[in-house]
Amino acid sequence: MVIALAAAGCGDAAAPAGPAATSALTKPPIRVGFLNPSGGPVPQPGAATGARAALSYLNGEFGGLHGHPVELVSCDTDTTPERAQSCANTFVEKQVVAVMDGYNLSSSAALPALTAAGIPLVGMIPFDSVTGAKAENRVFFAAPQASFLVGALQAFQSAGKKSVTLALVDTPSSHQTIDNLLPVLAKTLGIEAKGIYFSPTNPNFTAVASAIAQDNPDVGGLVAAPSEAVCTALVKALRQQRYQGTIFTAACTDYIKGAPRQAAGGALYSSNWLPAASRYAPPEVQSDLALAQRYIEAVPDSVPGYYAFGEFSLFVTFAKAMSAAPESDLTGPGVLKTLKGLKDFPSFLGPNITCGSTTSPNCTTQMLLFSVQSDGTVKPVTDTWITPVPQVLAAIPGAV
Known part of the structure; x- marks a missing residue:
């Protein structure tokens, strides 16, 4: 797993090496930002667990994106608009192709800088009501x-x-x-x-x-x-x-x-199937739950739960959508076009989704x-x- 941790106002810190399969991904890395909600008065540490688990899966068993390893630029947020804006500037500087929202309460503050740079915001549920009120330059795979x-x-x-x-x-x-x-x-x-x-x-x-x-x-x-x-x-x-x-x-x-x-x-x-419901899930969902649980539990200091499985689902749905698109779409505008164009697409652990509404960033209700x-x-x-x-x-x- 290749992860670059970039806290707002701080430098990069290389994470420990992950699966050996990553070494087989010889193309240049694709950078993806992550609004990490692990700090502040309303933290969601499970989201970081899900992101780390997903990176391990994507750069190992999944095989990367068209042979490119995924490099995560993670920026800690504290629910304040000021920190979200600072994180957005970091993501623009690092030239990420998309930013993953970790159920942040102030994600809308990051949108002006991201939109100007052509970098879409991608998430599950928009916890910021301002983010969820418009469709411009953002896509959310779960319901509002x-x-x-x-x-x-x-x-x-x-x-x-x-x-x-x-x-x-x-x-x-x-x-x-x-x-x-x-x-x-x-x-x-x-x-x-x-x-x-x-x-x-x-x-x-x-x-x-x-x-x-x-x-x-x-x-x-x-x-x-x-x-x-x-x-x-x-x-x-x-x-x-x-x-x-x-x-x-x-x-x-x-x-x-x-x-x-x-x-x-x-x-x-x-918004998605949970491990405690596996007994009642369709067979293909049971298999996906077992896969997600295996990677989530392998994360050091794992914080499993709804947010971990939700964030894991976000990254995997994103990766599956981009893997089905041309390699040339691994850019900010290409990511937005691909995701907005999803029709009846099977999301990971969730329902089939159709994105691209002119009034809502959400791909399902x-x-x-x-x-x-x-x-x-x-x-x-x-x-x-x-x-x-x-x-x-x-x-x-x-x-x-």
Whole structure:
């Protein structure tokens, strides 16, 4: 594996050598940037695990991109626009052909410099609502944030649940969800919905759990989780409050391992298949999950979980798309043209995607909702991918 780690304001640091297969890739490396969300008040260290695992796979077993090794230029972000802008300048200087978004809350600040340099931003879910509101110079292989909330509440309503209270970390982009989206969604679906915030730096989950439990909603939990630790803390606090409704834990799964029987009946969403759902997945997905898990677990100090598998999926889908395109497209404009042109393309661990919408950077609106089983596995609540109500998504900038 060939990785160049370029922190904003710092020099390159060569990573340890990876698989021997990399030495067989004799063509010049293709540089790809990575907005690494491992720092700041809302870190996602699992994304870095997924990126490192994917590079090991791509430069080894996968065979590189048309025989070129992939070189990763990783820049640590801290959720601030200033750091995102600094990272963008680093990527332009290093002449990367694309930048991979690691579920960053301030990725939009990197876009002006990247767009001017003809370098596309590629991700799974745009956590920055400004990034997700337009399609220019960006492609996201998974659904927009709104899809997960809309799809989950659709499924809850279909199951007869009439009230929800959901918490979200208090950031500027969160207010788009709680203040604007949730009321519209509740009215459209005919359910009661309440949103509450918690501090990104000093959260009090006892207070959050108390606020959820006092209304005794049918569903209580998280809109999105900044980390597995947040899920575990809130689930523990809700149990202490003796909350009896469905505990909704966004995309978290780690809390299940510690007490699967107590977790049974809970719910979580995902943009892709997860290892805990392998038993219920199609055979080809089971094979892909095993491959991803093997590489993710081999990463030193691995942080497995939703973000690791999501980032691994991002890199592999990107590599498969570019490997199917001419070698001459391994440039910024070529990458953007190739990805925008994907039609009914099988994404890794996800649904078939069609990109190139003029109004949305997302290539799908589909998502999965899982129910936690007493044996610790998670089972899809529907036989197919859930497609959120188009009329609701149409009211959200950039969602469709």
